[in-house]
Amino acid sequence: MNLDELKSTWKAYDEKILVSQKLSEQLVFLMIKDRSKGTLARMERNLKLAGFIMTAVVFFFTAAIAGNAFDYTSWYFYIPSVLYIVLALVALVIVIKNVRNLSHVDLSRQNLYDSLKTVLRWHEKAQAALSRVWLLCMLSGFLFGVSMVARNVEAYGTTKVILLLGGQTAVILLLYAAARWLFHAFEDTHGNELRESLQEMEQLKTGM
Template sequence: MELDEFKMIWKAYDQKLDATQQLGQKLLQLTLQNRSQSTIDKMLRELRPVLAILSGVVVFFSAVIAGNAFDYTRPIHYVPACLYMIVAIVGLYMSIQHRNNLRNKQLLTHDLYQTLTDIITLRLRHTRLMKWVWMSIMLAGSMVMLPTIARKLPEGWLNTLFLLLIPVGITTLSIGLASMAGMFKDLYVDELREQMNELETLR
């Protein structure tokens, strides 16, 4: 076999190897794209019960305030219920906005890494804000019945202090238990980061 013929065969083999490698990379990118889309779909499904709960809270406390279900006698008694409803409205708005942002993100193979980076940024910001929403809801919720309880207790600064410490204690305990249970940890972000690490090997 002459040298020129050997070079031609080697060049053809090298081109075939490059084509095979490029095909493998494209297949891996498509696989990662599908996995990323699956993760986003799970995020969207997770938002459905959140939207339902927050909508229910808004409707319920609107009815409570309108019908004075707890027999409040002074305007200040409505403050916890109003705060509960306002925080729920804020959480509902943020969740709808987050859902729309996720739906508007298009996963393209040539720009998948940057898109996932943007989604992770959006998700982390949403998770951080919603953590404060849930904590505020727990705090406001633990205060809703305080006016009713307060009417049955004698007046005095000790009783007032006791009533104020009840919601703070309940909220602190709830947040602590939720943190221990990992309820504030976003597993979907971990999935997206894992997919980004795999994409990094292709860059």
């Protein structure tokens, strides 16, 4: 085999390697894209479920206020219920905004990395906002209990009122501690999946 034939052989071999590398990159891209589609679909389903729950909360407390279901005698007793409605509406706005954003995500090859980074940023902001809403909901729950007890101060007596409020405070604190434990105990599956896909995309870019 002369030198020209050897060069031609090596050139053909290099071309085969290049084609094989491009095919591998394409397969990895398609895998990441399909997995990302699944992640976004699950995120959207969870957000819609949260939206349904928040809508139910709004309707429940609106109906309770309209029909005075708790037999309140003064306007300030309604404050916790109004807070629940406001917080549920805030959460609903967050949910609707994120669902709308997810519906416009472009997962094409040119935009996949940037799109996933954007979705991860939306997800983290939504998680942080909804966790604050949850904390305020627990505060509203405490105020709701206070409003229920306040109507019967004379009937219960000071000692019983203090015990009831103390018990309710303990329950709220336990719920808060449980919520913090749950948020830390269970991984952010969707966020982790997005981060994993981004890491793979970065490795793919580095290897190109």
